[in-house]
Amino acid sequence: MDNMIEVKNLRKEFVSYSSRSGLKGAFRDLFTRNYKIVPAVNDISFQVKQGEMIGYIGENGAGKxxxxxxxxxxxxxxxxxITVNGMNPHKDREKFVRSIGVVFGQRSQLWWDIAVxxxxxxxxxxxxxxxxxxxxHMGHVIAALDIEPLLDKPVRKLSLGQRMRCELAAALIHNPPLLFLDEPTIGLDVLVKLKIREFLKEINEKYKTTILLTTHDISDIEALCERVVMLDEGKIIYDGLLERLRSQWGDEKEISFQFSNPISQIExxxxxxxxxxxxxxxxxxxxxxxxxxxxxxxxSTLIAKVVQSYRIKDVKINEVSTEEIIRNIYEKGVRHG
Structure with a gap:
């Protein structure tokens, strides 16, 4: 299977200026500015195969x-x-944009004052x-996203959930082989999220659409992606199966006991x-x-000791959530390739 995305030693630096304090400092700033080079993306490499759905995750400012x-x-x-769909995104600009769909959760590609x-x-x-x-094509997209009743409404009159469904439909008008989704479910209620997830699974199966998804909602990743690429301070710290991430770092379990009588933490x-x-x-x-x-x-020892020592009504064993595992990775500053 061909690679849809190939990234090799990718780097992006920004210039950050700082102001000196006081009147003298402001005067000096007129002639010479203090600045430093800040790498937002720091020599990353990865590939995405055609038809993959990849979760691209990281904290704010990680470089996603x-x-x-x-x-x-x-x-x-x-x-x-960078090679995307066999093209350089900057040199083949006009041809390239016809082969991708993009949804930025906090920016609209629809015209605000006209009907959808x-x-x-x-x-x-x-x-x-x-x-x-x-x-x-759009007959299927409109039906699957349930936006038929919204088509004659101006975008400004839509709720956030309605607008995001229309944004997703707009990104797919030309049925692109590659879809970039940047926080597509931010601020949406559970039912709208479920509808969008089901739709993304459907187009991935039907058209083999490659999807790169960035999100803070780990449940989106769990529902859609087998593979995750995790970024921290501009570097990739994990690239592999979500299941392997869970087994590699999910080194804790939670066991909930409901006791028949009150009990203290000291006991x-x-x-x-x-x-x-x-x-x-x-x-x-x-x-x-x-x-x-x-x-x-x-x-097994803990459960046996609790049962022998106290009367209990219920016991539940829970895996630590993916969200907590990822939070622990960032808090501990773990580095894995």
Whole structure:
């Protein structure tokens, strides 16, 4: 299978200026400015195969949006090589933009004061789509995203969820083989998120559309992506299967006990004080949750000791969430290739 995206030693630097203090400093700033070079993306390399759905994740300022802007030709790299769908996003600009779809969650590509369908018609002309192609493809997109009732409304009168569904439809008018989604579900309610996720799965299966998704909502990644690329301070710290990320760093489990009678944290702490078990109060009456190393002997020993010592109503064993695993990786500053 061919690579849809190839990135090699990609780097983007920005110049950051700082002002000197005081009147004398302001006067000096008129002639010479203090500045430093800040790398937003720092020599990263990765490939994306055709038909893959990749989660591109990282904290604010990690370099996600900067990468997307370089891959889509909005920003020019300081150094490195990019090939997207066999083209250089900057040199083959006109031809290139016809082969991608882009949705930025906080920027609109629809015209604010005209009806949604008029925006679609304008985009149809821009991309040179025939009436027949438009009717066949967009008929499916409009039905799947349930936006038929919104087509005659101006964009400014749409709710955020309605607008994002229309934005996604607009990005797909020319049925591009590659779709960039930058925070597409930001601020959306659960039902709208589910509809968008189902739609993305559908187009990926039907058209083998390659999707690169950046998001802070880890549930989006879990629902859509098998592979994640994790960025921190402009560098890739993990590139691999989401499942491997969970097994590699998901080294804790949570066990919730609901006790028949009130119990204190001190009493629970005395059960297994030297095995890395920590207790915190859970949701509900007499519920306590133990954070425990993901080791079979420790888990079974703790459950046995609790059951022998106290009367319990319920026990639940939970995996630590992907979101928590990722947060722990950033907090501990772990570096893995």
């Amino acid at each position: 949006s900067t990468t997307i802007k370089m891959l889509t030709g909005i920003l020019t790299p300081t150094a490195g090589e 369908q008029e925006s679609f018609r304008l985009l149809k002309k821009v991309y040179g789509i025939s009436d027949e192609q438009y009717k066949e 629970l702490g005395m059960l297994m004080p030297d095995n890395g078990v920590s207790w915190m109060q859970g949701n509900g009456q007499n519920v306590w949750t133990a954070k425990i190393p993901n080791e079979e002997i420790i888990i």
